[in-house]
Amino acid sequence: MAVPVWSVDPRTGKQREQVAVEATAQEVDAAVRAAAASLPALADRSVRSRLLRAAAGALEASGPEIIAAADAETALGVPRLTGELARTSYQLRAFADVVDEGGYLDVIIDHADPAAQPIPRPDLRRYKIPLGVVAVYAASNFPLAFSVPGGDTASALAAGCPVVIKAHPDHPATSELCADALRRAAVSVGLPADTVIVLHGFQAGVDLVGHPLVAAAGFTGSVRGGRALFDAAAARPRPIPFYGELGSLNPVVVTEAAAAERAEQIGTGLAGSFTLGTGQFCTKPGLVLAPAGEDGDRLLTALTAAAGEVGPGVLLDSRMRDNFLAGAAARSALPAVGAPVPAGDGGEHAVRPGFVTLPAADLAGADDYDLLLDECFGPLTVVVRYGSADELSAVLDRLPGNLTATAHLGAAEAAESDGPAARLLARLTALAGRVLVNGWPTGVAVAPAQHHGGPYPATTSTSTSVGGTAIERWLRPVSYQDTPEALLPPELRDGNPAGVPRRVDGVLELAG
The missing domain is CATH 3.40.605.10 (Aldehyde Dehydrogenase; Chain A, domain 1)
Structure with a gap:
């Protein structure tokens, strides 16, 4: 039938x-x-x-x-x-x-x-x-x-x-x-x-x-x-x-220097990125590590205001909507988790964007918060507040593979080739296929140097x-050994009749 x-x-x-x-x-x-x-x-x-x-x-x-x-x-x-x-x-x-x-x-x-x-x-x-x-x-x-x-x-x-x-x-x-x-x-x-x-x-x-x-x-x-x-x-x-x-969390790390310089700009930018397309981008920033303290509070205030202004949106289907609502509720219900802007029901067929917060010490030290390390498809992100470099490092140690990882840096630390920022980028490089600095991962340019992939579970390769x-x-490679010229593919014949770039006896030859 x-x-x-x-x-x-x-x-x-x-x-x-x-x-x-x-x-x-x-x-x-x-x-x-x-x-x-x-x-x-x-x-x-x-x-x-x-x-x-x-x-x-x-x-x-x-x-x-x-x-x-x-x-x-x-x-x-x-x-x-x-x-x-x-x-x-x-x-x-x-x-x-x-x-x-x-x-x-x-x-x-x-x-x-x-x-x-x-x-x-x-x-x-x-x-x-x-x-x-x-x-x-x-x-x-x-x-x-x-x-x-x-x-x-x-x-x-x-x-x-x-x-x-x-x-x-x-x-x-x-x-x-x-x-x-x-x-x-x-x-x-x-x-x-x-x-x-x-x-x-x-x-x-x-x-x-x-x-x-x-x-x-x-x-x-x-x-x-x-x-x-x-x-x-x-x-x-x-x-x-x-x-x-x-799947991918696409972690974002905001350094103390970056928060001190532009907390409001980062908070507003984060709201635009995690709600873009109703949060249905594979590169949505789903986990943000922001500093505790006054500058981190400024970032959170800006994020709260900007996210609160985003209206309800429709997800791709009812199953995704149900999963999002259940996932947002489960994350918000975890101990020590706050929800300055609760994600949830936005009316029939729609959802409201929001985010949750958690101290880094809780996420780094307990398996009870593993749910926060799973992607929640839709307009929700998790903001983890760290109070020290050790807390930040402990959370990074728990992260799975990702499509992207982002660092928001201060101007001075971004100019140091062997300082903390360089070490942070090395940590993020181990976690993701594309590493960004002072930007947002949503949006994948179609360009020769682009890489859209990453360690498992972001991708399987x-x-x-x-x-x-x-x-x-x-494609797969194949080598021909001692093959008569007439039997070779045009790309492999002497004289390069196919006009393609080749490396011949160790020397690169451009297209003929």
């Missing part, structure tokens, strides 16, 4: 329309096999580049319809979604540039050297090839940039991998519209439409990660769901890489899901 997939308006809780039906095991198998059949057609780099650019154009052409559907399904608002669509198109074109440039292939050629010591060297030529079909699990909180047309899909296509995407149930209509745009783009450049396929249903996601033709998977979501899929990927007869983004190097997840 077919199970319908409904589009639901989180502002009202009412069903909008039936969008699709959940995929059966047979349909998952057919989808993966169809995607695998398109793999040879993606071998041409120039075709992949054209596909990515065509996909960006197709999304933009359908932009009004996509944005309207996304707003109706997520309540994220037209301005936010308009920016997200622009970001999504930008990253597709950015990966097209990566493909055109060719440096991601990491071509290395070592010509034969019979006289090499201590062992004669054969002719060796190395580059990277696509893994195969990639399973993508769409995110709830970014219906465009981290979903059907998002970074996982863009980077996989750039690598030469067809994708089968498990749509998120919070925005099925948006997913179908985006899939249609991507599939039309594929056909427009001469590729099979099944280069991109979208499926719906929880069980479809489970079946997808276990399919023998799926070569890798990318996931953005909860620790519980991501860990279950990660374990399933590892338990296969032939395990596959699983690149999961699972050391890779990034944002920026040009995200392509590396879907």
